[in-house]
């Protein structure tokens with residue numbers, strides 16, 4: 815006795831399910847990256863303005879040492895490769911490659 819062939823709808827369902835499972839981790843990574851970017855302190859935030867914070871250190875005219883970045887500042891605590899918390903800004907998230915006038919090394 816031969817096995818009956820899989821119903822086309824069932825085959826399609828399995829294919830979609832497998833595709834969904836394969837793609838889900840990447841979708842989550844993208845969503846969490848966007849969430850982290852949205853949580854970063856904005857340069858326009860009043861506390862950030864006081865410290866002349868720039869998310870891109872190379873755009874800070876007051877910065878005289880090209881080696882200074884948030885990710886090598888004493889007030890920075892790394893969260894991931896792109897961001898970390900800053901104690902000068904109430905432990906809010908700043909960009910790893912940012913800078914402000916309170917940089918401490």
Ligand code: SF4
Nearest residue numbers: 884887890900914917
């Ligand atoms: Fe970046 Fe340090 Fe300034 Fe905080 S105090 S914004 S970590 S340079």
